[in-house]
Amino acid sequence: MTDTKPVPVLEAKDIVAGYGEVDILHGVSVTVHSGEMVAIIGPNGAGKSTLLRTIFGLLDARGGQVRLKGEDITNRAPDQLVLCGLSYVPQVDNVFPSLTILENLEMGAFVRQDGLAERLDRVFSLFPDLTDRRGEKAGKLSGGQRQMLALGRALMLDPDVLLLDEPSASLSPKMVELIFDRINLINSEGTGILLVEQNANEALSACDRGYVLAMGENRLEGEAKSLLDNEEVGKLYLGT
Numbered sequence: 001m002t003d004t005k006p007v008p009v010l011e012a013k014d015i016v017a018g019y020g021e022v023d024i025l026h027g028v029s030v031t032v033h034s035g036e037m038v039a040i041i042g043p044n045g046a047g048k049s050t051l052l053r054t055i056f057g058l059l060d061a062r063g064g065q066v067r068l069k070g071e072d073i074t075n076r077a078p079d080q081l082v083l084c085g086l087s088y089v090p091q092v093d094n095v096f097p098s099l100t101i102l103e104n105l106e107m108g109a110f111v112r113q114d115g116l117a118e119r120l121d122r123v124f125s126l127f128p129d130l131t132d133r134r135g136e137k138a139g140k141l142s143g144g145q146r147q148m149l150a151l152g153r154a155l156m157l158d159p160d161v162l163l164l165d166e167p168s169a170s171l172s173p174k175m176v177e178l179i180f181d182r183i184n185l186i187n188s189e190g191t192g193i194l195l196v197e198q199n200a201n202e203a204l205s206a207c208d209r210g211y212v213l214a215m216g217e218n219r220l221e222g223e224a225k226s227l228l229d230n231e232e233v234g235k236l237y238l239g240t
């Protein structure tokens with residue numbers, strides 16, 4: 001019999017990475033299947049951001065492999081990865097404050113000028129708040145609007161997979177709801193999402209599956225619903 005399992009859109013396998021002499025990730029694996037929205041939760045310093053940075057080629061993988069739509073992209077540079085269909089929104093410094101909203105979005109698409117107008121239209125329809133302010137400097141935006149702009153920038157290349165590092169950090173509960181609503185919509189339109197969150201409850205409620213990382217290792221994984229019901233997750237991350 002032939003193996004008919006579909007190829008995951010993103011697969012990071014046995015990733016080893018770190019800073020200087022020190023390994024932070026000791027063989028971490030995560031997978032995003034087509035159309036999935038996947039959460040990574042875990043305590044401060046677990047290596048969640050390090051994992052996203054390694055997948056996006058900002059940090060060398062010292063071991064393991066990253067595959068995008070089946071293709072080996074391990075240690076490929078970020079400017080190459082965006083062309084292959086991977087986008088990344090870092091937790092901080094994710095917009096250029098001295099540029100306008102429109103300039104930020106255009107910069108997001110700098111390597112791909114075809115269909116620019118359509119993609120701008122899509123971003124503005126996802127985030128109407130940005131539409132009327134397109135000529136304003138990004139530095140004048142509120143935290144929530146800045147996060148919308150960062151998401152919009154990442155969408156300007158129409159990625160197959162979006163890596164998001166704590167999109168709800170330091171936002172008001174109302175804004176968290178709105179941002180998650182938009183991320184869900186982006187996902188429902190076909191973009192795979194791999195999302196790191198402190199807000200475990202919100203993340204697991206929104207996602208299909210989840211991983212718990214601790215001390216640079218996979219600790220738990222499963223359907224998001226079953227993780228929400230898991231006693232250890234409840235105690236450590238949900239305050240239940």
Ligand SMILES: Nc1ncnc2c1ncn2[C@@H]1O[C@H](COP(=O)(O)OP(=O)(O)OP(=O)(O)O)[C@@H](O)[C@H]1O
Binds near residue numbers: 024045046
């Ligand atoms: N640039 C760096 N140089 C050296 N060590 C770093 C660097 N960035 C992170 N680390 C260390 O790597 C470990 C993992 O950090 P990382 O930021 O990946 O964790 P995290 O799970 O994202 O945590 P948080 O929930 O606080 O964002 C921590 O011990 C941190 O101190």
Ligand SMILES: [Mg+2]
Binds near residue numbers: 048049
């Ligand atoms: Mg982090």
